[in-house]
Amino acid sequence: MTTVLEFRPDQASSLAAEVMARSGQNLNACYQCRRCASGCPVGEETGYVTPDRLIRMIVLGKKEAALDNPLVWKCVSCLTCGTRCPNDIMTARIVDTLKKMAKDAHVPPLSPKVAAFHSSFVAAAKRLGRLNELEFMGRYEWKNTLQALTKFKFHEAFEEHKSQAGLGLAMLRKGRMHFRIQKIRGKQEFRRLIKRGGEQLAKSPASQE
Protein backbone atom coordinates (compact mmCIF):
# COMPACT_ATOMS: atom_id res chain seq x y z
CA MET A 1 0.00 0.00 0.00
CA THR A 2 1.54 3.28 -1.04
CA THR A 3 -0.36 6.26 0.20
CA VAL A 4 -0.50 9.24 -2.11
CA LEU A 5 0.00 12.25 0.07
CA GLU A 6 -1.62 15.56 -0.56
CA PHE A 7 -1.19 18.74 1.42
CA ARG A 8 -4.19 19.60 3.58
CA PRO A 9 -3.45 23.07 4.94
CA ASP A 10 -6.77 23.14 6.82
CA GLN A 11 -5.69 20.21 9.00
CA ALA A 12 -1.93 20.35 8.75
CA SER A 13 -0.99 22.82 11.41
CA SER A 14 -3.45 21.62 14.05
CA LEU A 15 -2.57 17.92 13.59
CA ALA A 16 1.17 18.50 13.61
CA ALA A 17 0.88 20.81 16.60
CA GLU A 18 -1.09 18.25 18.60
CA VAL A 19 1.27 15.37 17.77
CA MET A 20 4.32 17.50 18.53
CA ALA A 21 2.89 18.66 21.84
CA ARG A 22 1.78 15.22 23.01
CA SER A 23 4.87 13.33 21.82
CA GLY A 24 7.42 16.02 22.65
CA GLN A 25 8.99 15.50 19.21
CA ASN A 26 9.86 18.22 16.70
CA LEU A 27 8.43 16.89 13.43
CA ASN A 28 9.61 19.96 11.52
CA ALA A 29 13.19 18.81 12.01
CA CYS A 30 12.64 15.79 9.73
CA TYR A 31 14.38 16.24 6.36
CA GLN A 32 13.30 12.84 5.06
CA CYS A 33 16.72 11.19 4.95
CA ARG A 34 15.02 7.84 5.64
CA ARG A 35 17.72 6.57 7.95
CA CYS A 36 14.85 5.51 10.21
CA ALA A 37 13.22 3.59 7.37
CA SER A 38 16.33 1.58 6.56
CA GLY A 39 16.67 0.42 10.14
CA CYS A 40 12.99 -0.28 10.82
CA PRO A 41 12.62 -4.03 11.53
CA VAL A 42 8.92 -4.01 10.62
CA GLY A 43 9.27 -1.79 7.52
CA GLU A 44 8.44 -4.79 5.33
CA GLU A 45 5.28 -5.51 7.30
CA THR A 46 3.71 -2.07 7.24
CA GLY A 47 2.87 -1.61 3.59
CA TYR A 48 5.93 0.64 3.49
CA VAL A 49 4.58 3.11 6.00
CA THR A 50 8.00 3.74 7.54
CA PRO A 51 8.69 6.33 10.27
CA ASP A 52 9.60 9.02 7.72
CA ARG A 53 6.32 8.41 5.82
CA LEU A 54 4.40 8.64 9.06
CA ILE A 55 5.97 11.99 9.91
CA ARG A 56 5.18 13.22 6.40
CA MET A 57 1.54 12.15 6.78
CA ILE A 58 1.25 14.18 9.95
CA VAL A 59 3.01 17.24 8.56
CA LEU A 60 0.69 17.16 5.52
CA GLY A 61 -2.35 16.94 7.74
CA LYS A 62 -3.55 13.46 6.79
CA LYS A 63 -5.23 12.83 10.10
CA GLU A 64 -7.20 9.72 9.12
CA ALA A 65 -4.11 8.07 7.64
CA ALA A 66 -1.93 9.05 10.59
CA LEU A 67 -4.32 7.56 13.15
CA ASP A 68 -5.10 4.47 11.14
CA ASN A 69 -2.08 2.86 9.46
CA PRO A 70 -0.11 -0.37 9.91
CA LEU A 71 3.00 1.23 11.43
CA VAL A 72 1.07 2.49 14.44
CA TRP A 73 0.08 -1.10 15.22
CA LYS A 74 3.06 -3.07 13.89
CA CYS A 75 5.74 -0.92 15.57
CA VAL A 76 7.65 -3.10 18.05
CA SER A 77 8.99 -0.08 20.01
CA CYS A 78 12.59 -1.11 19.33
CA LEU A 79 13.54 2.60 19.18
CA THR A 80 16.02 2.03 16.34
CA CYS A 81 14.50 4.86 14.27
CA GLY A 82 14.84 7.46 17.00
CA THR A 83 18.30 6.32 18.08
CA ARG A 84 19.62 6.70 14.53
CA CYS A 85 17.72 9.89 13.61
CA PRO A 86 20.24 12.68 12.88
CA ASN A 87 17.66 15.16 14.22
CA ASP A 88 16.78 13.19 17.35
CA ILE A 89 13.16 12.57 16.46
CA MET A 90 11.96 9.61 18.51
CA THR A 91 9.32 8.25 16.16
CA ALA A 92 8.34 5.46 18.57
CA ARG A 93 6.99 8.17 20.86
CA ILE A 94 5.01 9.59 17.95
CA VAL A 95 3.61 6.11 17.36
CA ASP A 96 2.63 5.80 21.04
CA THR A 97 0.98 9.24 20.82
CA LEU A 98 -0.98 8.24 17.71
CA LYS A 99 -2.23 5.10 19.47
CA LYS A 100 -3.60 7.29 22.26
CA MET A 101 -5.02 9.85 19.80
CA ALA A 102 -6.72 7.06 17.84
CA LYS A 103 -8.29 5.84 21.06
CA ASP A 104 -9.44 9.37 21.97
CA ALA A 105 -10.96 9.76 18.47
CA HIS A 106 -12.67 6.33 18.73
CA VAL A 107 -10.79 5.03 15.68
CA PRO A 108 -10.93 1.23 16.00
CA PRO A 109 -7.42 -0.25 16.29
CA LEU A 110 -6.09 -1.82 13.09
CA SER A 111 -4.76 -4.60 15.31
CA PRO A 112 -7.28 -5.25 18.09
CA LYS A 113 -4.89 -7.80 19.62
CA VAL A 114 -2.18 -5.20 20.16
CA ALA A 115 -4.68 -2.82 21.76
CA ALA A 116 -6.08 -5.65 23.91
CA PHE A 117 -2.56 -6.62 24.98
CA HIS A 118 -1.59 -3.22 26.33
CA SER A 119 -4.94 -2.47 27.95
CA SER A 120 -4.98 -5.90 29.64
CA PHE A 121 -1.42 -5.42 30.89
CA VAL A 122 -2.18 -2.03 32.37
CA ALA A 123 -5.50 -3.15 33.89
CA ALA A 124 -3.86 -6.14 35.58
CA ALA A 125 -0.86 -4.13 36.82
CA LYS A 126 -3.10 -1.36 38.18
CA ARG A 127 -5.33 -3.76 40.09
CA LEU A 128 -2.73 -5.35 42.39
CA GLY A 129 0.28 -3.12 41.82
CA ARG A 130 2.24 -5.98 40.33
CA LEU A 131 1.62 -7.87 37.15
CA ASN A 132 0.35 -11.42 37.43
CA GLU A 133 0.92 -13.07 34.08
CA LEU A 134 -2.08 -15.39 34.39
CA GLU A 135 -4.47 -12.54 35.16
CA PHE A 136 -2.98 -10.46 32.36
CA MET A 137 -3.16 -13.26 29.79
CA GLY A 138 -6.64 -14.20 30.99
CA ARG A 139 -7.89 -10.65 30.42
CA TYR A 140 -6.12 -10.53 27.07
CA GLU A 141 -7.50 -13.83 25.78
CA TRP A 142 -10.96 -12.96 27.02
CA LYS A 143 -10.90 -9.74 24.97
CA ASN A 144 -9.59 -11.60 21.91
CA THR A 145 -12.24 -14.27 22.24
CA LEU A 146 -15.03 -11.71 22.52
CA GLN A 147 -13.59 -9.84 19.56
CA ALA A 148 -13.44 -13.03 17.44
CA LEU A 149 -16.85 -14.31 18.50
CA THR A 150 -18.64 -11.05 17.80
CA LYS A 151 -17.25 -11.29 14.29
CA PHE A 152 -18.24 -14.98 14.05
CA LYS A 153 -14.60 -16.00 13.69
CA PHE A 154 -14.97 -19.24 15.66
CA HIS A 155 -12.00 -20.94 14.06
CA GLU A 156 -9.71 -18.01 14.88
CA ALA A 157 -10.81 -18.07 18.51
CA PHE A 158 -10.19 -21.81 18.67
CA GLU A 159 -6.72 -21.59 17.11
CA GLU A 160 -5.72 -18.76 19.45
CA HIS A 161 -6.71 -20.76 22.50
CA LYS A 162 -5.02 -23.89 21.17
CA SER A 163 -1.67 -22.16 20.63
CA GLN A 164 -1.79 -20.26 23.94
CA ALA A 165 -2.75 -23.42 25.81
CA GLY A 166 0.18 -25.24 24.20
CA LEU A 167 2.62 -22.54 25.33
CA GLY A 168 1.00 -22.41 28.77
CA LEU A 169 1.40 -26.15 29.30
CA ALA A 170 5.04 -26.03 28.21
CA MET A 171 5.66 -23.16 30.64
CA LEU A 172 3.96 -25.08 33.42
CA ARG A 173 6.14 -28.12 32.78
CA LYS A 174 9.30 -26.00 32.91
CA GLY A 175 8.25 -24.35 36.15
CA ARG A 176 7.89 -21.03 34.38
CA MET A 177 4.24 -20.43 35.15
CA HIS A 178 2.91 -19.75 38.62
CA PHE A 179 -0.49 -19.69 40.23
CA ARG A 180 0.51 -17.67 43.26
CA ILE A 181 -0.66 -14.06 43.23
CA GLN A 182 1.84 -11.24 43.70
CA LYS A 183 0.59 -7.91 44.97
CA ILE A 184 1.87 -4.86 46.82
CA ARG A 185 1.03 -3.91 50.41
CA GLY A 186 0.82 -0.20 49.63
CA LYS A 187 -2.19 -0.67 47.39
CA GLN A 188 -4.01 2.39 48.74
CA GLU A 189 -1.10 4.72 48.16
CA PHE A 190 -0.57 3.19 44.71
CA ARG A 191 -4.22 3.66 43.72
CA ARG A 192 -4.30 7.26 44.97
CA LEU A 193 -1.16 7.96 42.97
CA ILE A 194 -2.35 6.53 39.67
CA LYS A 195 -5.75 8.22 40.05
CA ARG A 196 -4.10 11.65 40.06
CA GLY A 197 -3.96 11.42 36.29
CA GLY A 198 -1.36 14.12 35.91
CA GLU A 199 -2.78 17.62 36.21
CA GLN A 200 0.75 18.94 35.79
CA LEU A 201 1.34 16.68 32.81
CA ALA A 202 -1.55 18.27 30.95
CA LYS A 203 0.00 21.67 31.57
CA SER A 204 3.43 20.78 30.27
CA PRO A 205 2.92 18.68 27.13
CA ALA A 206 6.55 18.69 26.03
CA SER A 207 7.43 16.54 29.01
CA GLN A 208 5.36 13.62 27.91
CA GLU A 209 7.11 10.36 27.69
Add this chain to the structure above:
Amino acid sequence: MELAYYPGCSLRASSEIYDLQCKRVLPAIGINLHELDDWNCCGATSASKMDDFLAIAMPARNLGIADASGYAELVIPCSACYSRMLVVQKVLESEKGILNEINGELSKKVIGKTRILSILEAIGPVASSGELAKSVVRKLEGLKPACYYGCMLTRFPYGVPVPDSVENPQGMETILKILGATPLDWSYKTDCCGASAAVNDNETSIKLMSKIMKDAIAREANCFVTTCPMCQLNLDAYQEKVKAAYGIDRSMPVYFITELIGVAVGLSPADLGVGRHFVDAMALLRELNLYE
Protein backbone atom coordinates in the same frame (compact mmCIF):
# COMPACT_ATOMS: atom_id res chain seq x y z
CA MET B 1 29.41 -4.21 46.95
CA GLU B 2 25.97 -3.59 48.51
CA LEU B 3 23.22 -2.80 46.00
CA ALA B 4 19.50 -2.24 46.21
CA TYR B 5 17.69 -4.72 43.99
CA TYR B 6 14.52 -4.39 41.91
CA PRO B 7 13.50 -7.76 40.47
CA GLY B 8 10.30 -6.72 38.67
CA CYS B 9 7.25 -8.84 37.93
CA SER B 10 8.80 -11.13 35.28
CA LEU B 11 11.46 -12.28 37.70
CA ARG B 12 8.69 -13.40 40.04
CA ALA B 13 6.84 -15.28 37.29
CA SER B 14 7.97 -16.64 33.92
CA SER B 15 11.60 -15.66 34.49
CA GLU B 16 11.83 -16.76 38.11
CA ILE B 17 15.09 -18.54 37.27
CA TYR B 18 16.70 -15.16 36.54
CA ASP B 19 15.77 -13.91 40.03
CA LEU B 20 17.13 -17.10 41.56
CA GLN B 21 20.36 -16.77 39.57
CA CYS B 22 20.85 -13.12 40.51
CA LYS B 23 20.44 -13.97 44.18
CA ARG B 24 22.87 -16.89 44.08
CA VAL B 25 25.43 -15.77 41.51
CA LEU B 26 25.91 -12.07 42.28
CA PRO B 27 26.81 -12.63 45.97
CA ALA B 28 29.30 -15.28 44.81
CA ILE B 29 31.22 -12.53 42.98
CA GLY B 30 30.93 -10.01 45.79
CA ILE B 31 27.69 -8.21 44.96
CA ASN B 32 25.10 -8.36 47.73
CA LEU B 33 21.50 -7.61 46.83
CA HIS B 34 18.90 -5.91 49.03
CA GLU B 35 15.43 -6.10 47.54
CA LEU B 36 13.41 -2.88 47.53
CA ASP B 37 10.58 -2.97 50.03
CA ASP B 38 7.11 -3.32 48.47
CA TRP B 39 8.15 -2.37 44.92
CA ASN B 40 5.45 -2.20 42.24
CA CYS B 41 5.21 -2.96 38.51
CA CYS B 42 7.14 -0.47 36.33
CA GLY B 43 4.37 -0.40 33.71
CA ALA B 44 6.79 -1.79 31.11
CA THR B 45 6.17 -0.60 27.55
CA SER B 46 2.39 -0.95 27.88
CA ALA B 47 1.77 1.96 30.26
CA SER B 48 3.29 4.53 27.89
CA LYS B 49 0.98 3.32 25.14
CA MET B 50 -2.09 3.78 27.32
CA ASP B 51 -1.59 6.64 29.75
CA ASP B 52 1.24 9.21 29.92
CA PHE B 53 0.89 9.90 33.61
CA LEU B 54 0.75 6.23 34.60
CA ALA B 55 3.93 5.59 32.62
CA ILE B 56 5.73 8.08 34.88
CA ALA B 57 3.89 7.44 38.15
CA MET B 58 4.43 3.68 38.30
CA PRO B 59 8.25 3.76 38.12
CA ALA B 60 8.27 6.91 40.28
CA ARG B 61 6.91 5.10 43.35
CA ASN B 62 9.79 2.62 43.04
CA LEU B 63 12.29 5.46 42.68
CA GLY B 64 11.01 6.91 45.95
CA ILE B 65 11.41 3.55 47.68
CA ALA B 66 14.94 3.27 46.26
CA ASP B 67 15.87 6.77 47.44
CA ALA B 68 14.69 5.86 50.95
CA SER B 69 16.48 2.49 50.94
CA GLY B 70 19.82 3.80 52.12
CA TYR B 71 21.68 2.31 49.16
CA ALA B 72 23.40 4.57 46.65
CA GLU B 73 22.92 2.21 43.72
CA LEU B 74 20.04 0.10 42.47
CA VAL B 75 20.49 -2.84 40.11
CA ILE B 76 17.62 -3.77 37.78
CA PRO B 77 18.28 -6.98 35.81
CA CYS B 78 15.16 -6.78 33.59
CA SER B 79 15.82 -4.56 30.57
CA ALA B 80 12.27 -3.17 30.42
CA CYS B 81 12.20 -2.26 34.12
CA TYR B 82 15.71 -0.80 33.86
CA SER B 83 14.76 1.36 30.90
CA ARG B 84 11.50 2.63 32.45
CA MET B 85 13.06 3.52 35.79
CA LEU B 86 16.08 5.22 34.21
CA VAL B 87 13.93 7.23 31.81
CA VAL B 88 11.46 8.33 34.48
CA GLN B 89 14.26 9.38 36.83
CA LYS B 90 15.61 11.57 34.01
CA VAL B 91 12.17 12.99 33.11
CA LEU B 92 11.48 13.94 36.74
CA GLU B 93 14.80 15.79 36.94
CA SER B 94 13.41 18.49 34.68
CA GLU B 95 9.66 18.17 35.33
CA LYS B 96 9.35 19.61 38.81
CA GLY B 97 5.60 20.09 38.51
CA ILE B 98 4.95 16.42 37.86
CA LEU B 99 7.51 15.47 40.48
CA ASN B 100 5.70 17.54 43.11
CA GLU B 101 2.35 16.10 42.10
CA ILE B 102 3.68 12.56 42.44
CA ASN B 103 5.57 13.25 45.66
CA GLY B 104 2.36 14.66 47.11
CA GLU B 105 0.95 11.13 47.12
CA LEU B 106 4.06 9.17 48.10
CA SER B 107 5.16 8.24 51.61
CA LYS B 108 8.69 7.75 50.26
CA LYS B 109 9.42 10.77 48.09
CA VAL B 110 11.40 10.74 44.87
CA ILE B 111 14.66 12.59 45.41
CA GLY B 112 16.46 11.25 42.36
CA LYS B 113 19.72 10.42 44.09
CA THR B 114 19.85 6.66 43.50
CA ARG B 115 22.09 5.57 40.64
CA ILE B 116 20.32 3.00 38.47
CA LEU B 117 22.42 0.15 37.11
CA SER B 118 21.74 -2.54 34.54
CA ILE B 119 23.05 -5.96 35.49
CA LEU B 120 26.04 -5.39 33.20
CA GLU B 121 26.86 -2.08 34.89
CA ALA B 122 26.62 -3.81 38.27
CA ILE B 123 29.02 -6.58 37.24
CA GLY B 124 31.31 -4.21 35.28
CA PRO B 125 33.46 -3.03 38.21
CA VAL B 126 33.92 -6.60 39.47
CA ALA B 127 35.07 -7.57 35.98
CA SER B 128 37.43 -4.65 35.43
CA SER B 129 39.03 -4.91 38.88
CA GLY B 130 40.11 -8.49 38.23
CA GLU B 131 37.91 -9.82 41.05
CA LEU B 132 35.71 -11.77 38.65
CA ALA B 133 38.72 -13.50 37.06
CA LYS B 134 39.85 -14.60 40.55
CA SER B 135 36.47 -16.23 41.23
CA VAL B 136 36.52 -18.34 38.06
CA VAL B 137 37.12 -22.00 38.83
CA ARG B 138 35.86 -23.45 35.56
CA LYS B 139 36.80 -21.77 32.26
CA LEU B 140 33.96 -21.77 29.74
CA GLU B 141 36.20 -23.16 26.99
CA GLY B 142 34.40 -24.04 23.77
CA LEU B 143 31.46 -21.78 24.53
CA LYS B 144 30.89 -19.48 21.54
CA PRO B 145 28.04 -17.21 22.50
CA ALA B 146 26.21 -14.68 20.37
CA CYS B 147 25.62 -11.96 22.96
CA TYR B 148 22.11 -10.68 22.44
CA TYR B 149 21.31 -7.28 23.95
CA GLY B 150 17.96 -6.62 22.30
CA CYS B 151 16.50 -3.13 22.34
CA MET B 152 16.19 -1.80 25.83
CA LEU B 153 19.71 -1.91 27.16
CA THR B 154 21.10 0.64 24.72
CA ARG B 155 18.12 2.46 23.19
CA PHE B 156 15.89 4.72 25.24
CA PRO B 157 12.83 6.79 24.39
CA TYR B 158 14.30 9.79 26.21
CA GLY B 159 17.81 11.18 26.37
CA VAL B 160 19.69 9.27 29.03
CA PRO B 161 23.44 8.65 29.00
CA VAL B 162 24.04 5.17 27.56
CA PRO B 163 26.87 3.35 29.33
CA ASP B 164 27.86 1.14 26.38
CA SER B 165 28.15 1.50 22.60
CA VAL B 166 24.65 1.93 21.21
CA GLU B 167 25.18 -0.05 18.01
CA ASN B 168 27.87 -2.47 19.15
CA PRO B 169 27.72 -2.92 22.92
CA GLN B 170 30.48 -4.97 24.56
CA GLY B 171 29.34 -5.37 28.18
CA MET B 172 28.52 -9.05 27.89
CA GLU B 173 31.51 -9.85 25.70
CA THR B 174 33.89 -8.34 28.27
CA ILE B 175 32.46 -10.54 31.03
CA LEU B 176 32.32 -13.71 28.93
CA LYS B 177 35.95 -13.35 27.81
CA ILE B 178 36.99 -13.23 31.45
CA LEU B 179 35.03 -16.46 31.97
CA GLY B 180 37.04 -18.13 29.19
CA ALA B 181 34.32 -18.13 26.52
CA THR B 182 34.80 -16.93 22.93
CA PRO B 183 32.02 -14.43 22.19
CA LEU B 184 31.49 -13.80 18.48
CA ASP B 185 31.01 -10.65 16.45
CA TRP B 186 27.63 -10.65 14.79
CA SER B 187 25.12 -8.29 13.25
CA TYR B 188 21.89 -8.80 15.18
CA LYS B 189 22.97 -8.19 18.77
CA THR B 190 20.75 -5.13 19.18
CA ASP B 191 17.97 -6.14 16.81
CA CYS B 192 14.47 -6.62 18.16
CA CYS B 193 12.97 -10.06 18.92
CA GLY B 194 9.48 -8.59 18.69
CA ALA B 195 9.01 -8.48 22.47
CA SER B 196 5.25 -8.42 23.13
CA ALA B 197 4.59 -9.03 19.43
CA ALA B 198 5.37 -12.70 20.16
CA VAL B 199 1.97 -12.70 21.86
CA ASN B 200 -0.04 -10.13 19.91
CA ASP B 201 1.54 -10.31 16.42
CA ASN B 202 3.21 -13.69 16.41
CA GLU B 203 4.11 -13.92 12.72
CA THR B 204 6.04 -10.66 12.79
CA SER B 205 7.91 -11.69 15.90
CA ILE B 206 8.77 -15.13 14.50
CA LYS B 207 10.17 -13.44 11.38
CA LEU B 208 12.36 -11.08 13.44
CA MET B 209 13.63 -13.97 15.55
CA SER B 210 14.43 -16.03 12.43
CA LYS B 211 16.82 -13.29 11.27
CA ILE B 212 18.50 -13.23 14.66
CA MET B 213 18.89 -17.02 14.71
CA LYS B 214 20.14 -17.28 11.14
CA ASP B 215 22.89 -14.73 11.69
CA ALA B 216 24.00 -16.31 14.97
CA ILE B 217 24.18 -19.72 13.28
CA ALA B 218 26.03 -18.33 10.26
CA ARG B 219 28.69 -16.95 12.65
CA GLU B 220 28.96 -20.45 14.17
CA ALA B 221 27.75 -19.45 17.59
CA ASN B 222 26.69 -22.36 19.79
CA CYS B 223 24.42 -20.41 22.12
CA PHE B 224 22.78 -17.06 22.84
CA VAL B 225 23.48 -15.08 25.98
CA THR B 226 21.14 -12.34 27.11
CA THR B 227 20.29 -10.16 30.09
CA CYS B 228 16.65 -9.46 29.16
CA PRO B 229 13.93 -11.81 30.44
CA MET B 230 11.64 -10.95 27.52
CA CYS B 231 14.35 -11.70 24.91
CA GLN B 232 15.26 -14.90 26.75
CA LEU B 233 11.68 -16.15 26.92
CA ASN B 234 10.94 -15.29 23.29
CA LEU B 235 14.06 -16.87 21.78
CA ASP B 236 13.68 -19.88 24.04
CA ALA B 237 9.94 -20.62 24.08
CA TYR B 238 9.29 -19.81 20.41
CA GLN B 239 12.49 -21.31 18.99
CA GLU B 240 10.87 -24.52 17.73
CA LYS B 241 8.27 -22.44 15.91
CA VAL B 242 10.96 -20.19 14.38
CA LYS B 243 12.92 -23.23 13.19
CA ALA B 244 9.88 -24.87 11.64
CA ALA B 245 8.68 -21.69 9.93
CA TYR B 246 12.06 -20.72 8.45
CA GLY B 247 13.74 -24.08 7.79
CA ILE B 248 16.39 -23.71 10.48
CA ASP B 249 17.78 -27.08 11.56
CA ARG B 250 19.89 -26.15 14.59
CA SER B 251 18.84 -25.41 18.14
CA MET B 252 20.55 -22.79 20.27
CA PRO B 253 20.26 -22.67 24.04
CA VAL B 254 19.49 -19.17 25.33
CA TYR B 255 21.41 -18.48 28.55
CA PHE B 256 21.06 -15.63 30.96
CA ILE B 257 24.47 -14.05 31.62
CA THR B 258 23.98 -14.97 35.29
CA GLU B 259 23.86 -18.71 34.70
CA LEU B 260 27.12 -18.69 32.76
CA ILE B 261 28.86 -16.66 35.46
CA GLY B 262 27.40 -19.13 37.96
CA VAL B 263 28.80 -22.15 36.11
CA ALA B 264 32.21 -20.47 35.79
CA VAL B 265 32.45 -19.69 39.49
CA GLY B 266 31.57 -23.26 40.38
CA LEU B 267 27.85 -23.21 41.14
CA SER B 268 25.77 -26.17 40.00
CA PRO B 269 23.76 -25.51 36.80
CA ALA B 270 20.92 -27.60 38.21
CA ASP B 271 20.69 -25.31 41.26
CA LEU B 272 20.57 -22.30 38.94
CA GLY B 273 17.53 -23.57 37.04
CA VAL B 274 19.43 -24.24 33.80
CA GLY B 275 17.19 -27.28 33.42
CA ARG B 276 14.12 -25.05 33.21
CA HIS B 277 14.77 -23.73 29.71
CA PHE B 278 12.59 -24.70 26.74
CA VAL B 279 15.57 -25.43 24.50
CA ASP B 280 17.84 -27.89 26.34
CA ALA B 281 20.50 -25.71 27.95
CA MET B 282 22.19 -28.49 29.94
CA ALA B 283 23.30 -30.50 26.87
CA LEU B 284 25.85 -27.94 25.66
CA LEU B 285 27.33 -27.59 29.16
CA ARG B 286 27.74 -31.39 29.33
CA GLU B 287 29.22 -31.51 25.84
CA LEU B 288 31.83 -28.94 26.85
CA ASN B 289 32.54 -30.80 30.11
CA LEU B 290 31.26 -27.89 32.18
CA TYR B 291 28.77 -30.08 33.97
CA GLU B 292 28.88 -33.76 34.84
